[in-house]
Amino acid sequence: MxxxxxxxxxxxxxxxxxxxxxxxxxxxxxxxxxxxxxxxxxxxxxxxxxxxxxxxxxxxxxxxxxxxxxxxxxxxxxxxxxxxxxxxxxxxxxxxxxxxxxxxxxxxxxxxxxxxxxxxxxxxxxxxxxxxxxxxxxxxxxxxxxxxxxxxxxxxxxxxxxxSPIREDLFLGDTEKGKALMGFYDDRPILTIMGGSLGSKRINEAVREVLPELLKEFQVMHLCGKGNIERKLEIVSGYKQVEYLHDELPDILAATDYVITRGGSNAIFEFLSLHKPMLIIPLPENQSRGDQILNAKSFAKNGFCLFLEEKNLVTSSLLAHLRKLQREANDMKQKMGEYDKxxxxxxxxxxxxxxxx
CATH class of the missing domain: 3.40.50.2000 (Glycogen Phosphorylase B;)
Incomplete structure (x- = not known):
């Protein structure tokens, strides 16, 4: 050899x-x-x-x-x-x-x-x-x-x-296993929040501010980044928070209905490939070179996501965008399916x- x-x-x-x-x-x-x-x-x-x-x-x-x-x-x-x-x-x-x-x-x-x-x-x-x-x-x-x-x-x-190079294991997730990992068993759709591998302080704050309202409509899986667990929320039913996911991620995503994410290219291409309707809240220009905003605008133009700038992220705008995401989810999935991957x-x-x- x-x-x-x-x-x-x-x-x-x-x-x-x-x-x-x-x-x-x-x-x-x-x-x-x-x-x-x-x-x-x-x-x-x-x-x-x-x-x-x-x-x-x-x-x-x-x-x-x-x-x-x-x-x-x-x-x-x-x-x-x-x-x-x-x-x-x-x-x-x-x-x-x-x-x-x-x-x-x-x-x-x-x-x-x-x-x-x-x-x-x-x-x-x-x-x-x-x-x-x-x-x-x-x-x-x-x-x-x-x-x-x-x-x-x-x-x-x-x-x-x-x-974008997508990990093959992401396509092999098991929905029921994902639900069991999160402890979610009722009929509410599952909303997964991913602020990037380092977490997102502003997204974390906004989600927790509006959590009682979110839990009326969703079960919430929150990847909040290292050191960002809110201990007093660990007993809240229908809300699961973790710092980061490794081997469990494919199963969690298989069970996920909707995603809130930053605008990192690798992540949003993964959600596109998995046909997950997403709300992209990119890093603002004062924290980046503006690349995530351009990524989000491109995806929004193609009908793959909704786009909300962080400067406009408040309780009312977050809820309004999530409700719109639910209304447009089927059209979004169809356009994702038509994407020449x-x-x-x-x-x-x-x-x-x-x-x-």
Missing amino acids: DKKKVIVFTGGGTAGHVTPNIAIMNALDQERWTFHYIGSHQGIEKELITNNGVPYHGISSGKLRRYIDLENIKDPFRVLKGIWEARKILQSLKPQVVFSKGGFVSVPVVIAAKTLGIPVFLHESDITPGLANRIAKWFAAKIFTSFEETAAYFPKKKTYVVG KDAVALLAAAINEIDH
């Missing part, structure tokens, strides 16, 4: 920069490929990757801030240190390819790979590329995007629109398998 090839994945900062990498790993033949991951020392990617049994290598990384901060002075040195550390790791592993999902930790890895002549593939999830991928595009051999609109930001000759995981795995052929 031929010697196994090595692929190094990178990306971090949020779960959306990690879970697509896991989806691609699961699609590659483990008899042919050995996986390694380079991420930050303390990022969420470390827990997610080590839980999947993949060797993990931590490096120094600077945060690519868009605001004035004293830490900005130190960050170039952290990035340079990260490049040096990534070079040492890559020289040791000798991978055939590096696959990057973005996030600030990916920049040193991508630059290091280029200096060693290792081809870099990168995937951009959002409509507009993040700062990390705007830097990384100059070092990439191939670039893949989720949205058609995104291709205009990258060199045409090496850019391919493939859609590319099998991004298969397309990306095929591109990776072509290396050295």
Whole structure:
């Protein structure tokens, strides 16, 4: 048998920069490929990757801030240190390819790979590329995007629109198991609230402010982020709160009727693929580069969601949008079913398998 090839994945900062990498790993033949991951020392990617049994290598990384901060002075040195550390790791592993999902930790890895002549593939999830991928595009051999609109930001000759890599296990959830996990057994529809892997303070507050009203119409599953459990609400019937979900997520989503979510591309493409009517409340521009707002507007234009800006998020607007979501759910599901979904995981795995052929 031929010697196994090595692929190094990178990306971090949020779960959306990690879970697509896991989806691609699961699609590659483990008899042919050995996986390694380079991420930050303390990022969420470390827990997610080590839980999947993949060797993990931590490096120094600077945060690519868009605001004035004293830490900005130190960050170039952290990035340079990260490049040096990534070079040492890559020289040791000798991978055939590096696959990057973005996030600030990916920049040193991508630059290091280029200096060693290792081809870099990168995937951009959002409509507009993040700062990390705007830097990384100059070092990439191939670039893949989720949205058609995104291709205009990258060199045409090496850019391919493939859609968003969706984990296969999300389609294998069991509705009854999901209901049992949540302790929900009556006829009210299930509303799942996901504020992203780090949670959302404003969405959490708004949901809890209006919880008595919500519980008249829904059973509520609330993923509120680490450290955001409200202990006094743990005894409320029809309301389940957790910090984060791992293996239980497919079953929870199978049982879910409606979703409130941020506008992260990976998450909303997952809900699109699962035909889950969603209300998107994207991160506001003062907390992001505005990418989630653009993602939400694109989905709303196609009839895949309702869209509510955080600045307009109050008790009355949340309830009004959820009632509208219920009214329009069937039309939304029909449009989701008509969406020309590319099998991004298969397309990306095929591109990776072509290396050295």
